[in-house]
Amino acid sequence: MEADGAGEALKVIMEFFTLHDHRGLHPPMASSLICVLTVTTPGIDTPPPSVTDGERGGLLAAVSLVPDPRNPRGVRYPLAALLAVAVCAVLAGATSFTAIADWLYDLDKPDQQRLGFDRGVPAGTTVWRLLTRLDDVLVSRVLAGWLRARTPSLAVPRPCRYRTVIAVDGKTLRGARLADGRQVPLLSALDTSTGIVLAQVTVDTKSNEIPSFTPLLDAVENLLGGLAGVLFVADALHTQTGHAEQITRRGAHLLLQAKGNQPTLHAQLKAVPWAQIPVGDRTRDRGHGRKETRTVKAVTLHTPGGIAFPHARQAVRITRTRTVEGKTSRETAYLVTSLPAADAQPADLQKWARSEWLIENQIHHVRDVTFREDLHQARTGTGPAVMATLRNTAIGWHRINGETNIARANRRADRRSNDLITAVTSNYPNTQ
Template sequence: MCRQSATVCLFKSPSRQQRELTDVAARLAALPDPRERRGRRHALASVVLAAACAVLAGARSYLAIGQWARHAPQDTLARLGFRAGGSLGVRRPASSSTLRRVLMLVCPGGLADLLGHHPAGAQAVAVDSKSARGSRTDTSAAAHLLSAVTAGRTVSQLRVPDKTNEIAAFTSLLSPFDLAGTVVTADALHTQREHSKWLVEVKKAHYLLVVKGNQPTLHAAIKSLPWKEVTARRYDRQRGHGRRETRSVRTLTVTGLHLDFPHVVQAVKILRHRTDIKTGKVTRQTVYAITDMTARQASPQLIGRLARSQWGIEAVHHVRDTTFAEDASKIRTGHGPENMATLRNLAINTLRDAGYRSITTGLREVSYAPFTRPLDLLQLA
C-alpha cells in the first residue's frame, strides 16, 4: 500500500537495493502508474523526470513545467526516455495536461521515498513539519507536510491527513528506513512515550526530543533538576545572519531519578543568547531536551551539534518558501501540493550534492543550460 494515509492507492514498496540506486530513472521503476493503461503514451518515469528537470531549471508551476517540456530539444527528450514515433522518429514530450494529471495522481509517499536522500549511515535525522499555505481553499485546510531531513537534505515527507495531527504520521514517515544507530531529533510535539519506545525498541535508533509545556509534568521535573551543579557543559559562539549567538549546553545523567519517560538516560539544558548586531537587542531562550544516549555516547558537544541539526530543518523550509515561492503556489488539487514539494526537495538535495551552498545560486547557474544541466545533475544517461 502507498504510504499516504489520506488516500488509498497501490504501491509496490521499493527494495533496499532500489532505494540505493544512483540512477533516478531506475528508482522510479518501482512507482506504479496511476493512469489507465488505455491511451497511455509516455512512461511514468519520463513524465516525472521531465517535471523534476523543469523544477531544477527554475519552474514553479504546472504551466512552467509544461513550457519547459514543450521547448526541450530531441536529445533532451531522448535522455528522459520519451519514445521516438512516426516515420521520422520524432520524440514528443508529455503535454502540460499530462504532466499536471500525473503530478496530481501519483502516490506522494512513494515518490517522496524514491526521490529522497537515503539516510543510511547518517548520524542524525531531524523531523519537523511545514504547511503549504497557498494550497488552502474555502473548504479544506492547507497541505501540512511532515518531513525527515539529514544534513540539509530531505529523506522523505508525508502529508498529514486533514482532521488529524502529525503525531500519527511520525512512525509512518520513518518506518521504511534503516535507522539503527541513528539519532532522531524532533520538536516537543513528538516527545511522546510511544515514539521513544518505537525508536529504541523497534528501529534500534536513539532519540533527542525537546521538552516543552505540552508535557507539563515532564517539563517541570527536568526544569527542577540541579542544573547549577552540572559540570558537563559546552560553550559555542557563532556570528552570522546579522547576529551574534552564544550557546551553552549542559547535560545531566538522570538514571535513578524519577523521569517518567521510556529509555531516558540524560537530560539536556540549552541556553541561547542572541544579540542583534544592528540594534543591540538581546534575546535569551532556554530549551530542555531528553535523550536515551549515555554520557559516553553523547557529550555536551555532540548534543549541541545534534540540536543545531534539528533547527537546521527550518533552513530547508525557508529555501522552499523564499527560493521556490512554495507558500505562494496555488497548486491545490489531488496530490499536487505534496508532489510539487517533493520535486522542490529533490532540487535542493541535488544542488547540495553538487556542492552549492546557496540554492539560489545553483538554480541560476542551472538556468543558463536548462536542457542539459538538470539532466547532468540527476545523472541521466
C-alpha cells in the same frame, strides 16, 4: 488488482533502494584498529559491491519503478519520462506544473528524446493530470533513494564517531487547498548530514502531526533498511511517550525538548540542581550585529526513564544568551536524550540540538523563498505533496553537488539544460 500491483512495485522499490547503512551502529571501542562503513545498494539483478559502482543510478531507471496509475491502453507518454522531466524542470527552477510543461516544450528535440519523449511532448494538462494522481509517499521514497545512491559522501567510509541525525518537522502548504478548502500540512524527515529529505507524509487535516510520526518513521526505516543508532531530533510537539517507545523499539535514539505540552517532564528537568553541574560545552558566535553565547550542561539519569519520559538517559540544559544593539536576552531549553554520556558529550548534544533547525532553514525556507511554494495554488489529488517532493529533490540534488545558494544553482541548471540531463541520467554518483 491495483492495490496488489502497487504492493509488488513497492517491494521491488525497497529491494532496489534499501541501503544497508551501518553508520548508525555504535562505534568500535577506542582501542579498535578498524572503523569501516559498508554501504551497498542491492540491484534488481546482480547486486553491485558498493554505491561507488553507481549501477542503475540514472534518474529514468529510478522513476521507472513508480507504478503508473493510468490504463495501459492508449498510453502515449511513459510515466518515467514525465516524472523525470518534472524532476529536471524543478531542478532548473520550475515552480508549478505549467512551468514543468513549459520547460519540456523549450528543450531541443534531442534533449526531449534523451528524457524518453520520442513521439513529441505532452500538453501541460497531461503533465498535471498524471502527476496529481501519483502515490506521493512512494514518489518521495523513490527520489530519496535515487539521491542517496548519487551522494558521494555515502560512497566512502565515515569517521568512527559519525552518527546519522534526522530532523523531523512539519510545514503547511499555504497556497494549496484540499477539496474541502483546508490547507495541506506535510511532515518530513531530513538527513542533516546530506541535506536529503528521506521521507515525507501528508498529515490528516482533522488531526495534527503526532499521528503522522509513525508512518514517517516507517518510511525512513524502509528507505535506510534499519534505524539502529540513528538519532531523531524534533520540536517539542513530538516529545511524546509514544514516539519515544517507537524510536527506541527500532534501535534508534532521540533528543527532544520539553515544553508546556509535557508539564511534568518540564518541571522535573527545571528542578534538576543545575547550579551544581559544571558547564560541559560553551560556544560563542558573532555576526549580523549580534553576539551569542551557548552553554550546555548535561547530567546522567541514574535510572533510565526515571523521570516522566521513557528511555531518557540524560537531562540536558542549553542556555542561549544573545546581545543585539546593546540589549541582552536569555533563553533556556530543557531536553532529554536516550543516548548515554559515553555516546553523547555536551558538545555533541549542542550540535545535534541545533541541527533541528536545519530542516526549517535549509528545506522549508528555501521552498518558500526560492520556489515560492506558498504561492502555488495546487488543489488536485496528491499534486501539492508531489510538488513539495520535487522541490525537496531539487534542493537535495544541489546540496549533494556542494551548492549553498539554491536559487543560483537553479539558474545555472536552467542555462545548461543539456548538462543537467546528462548528469541526472548518468549511472554514476555525483562528484563535487
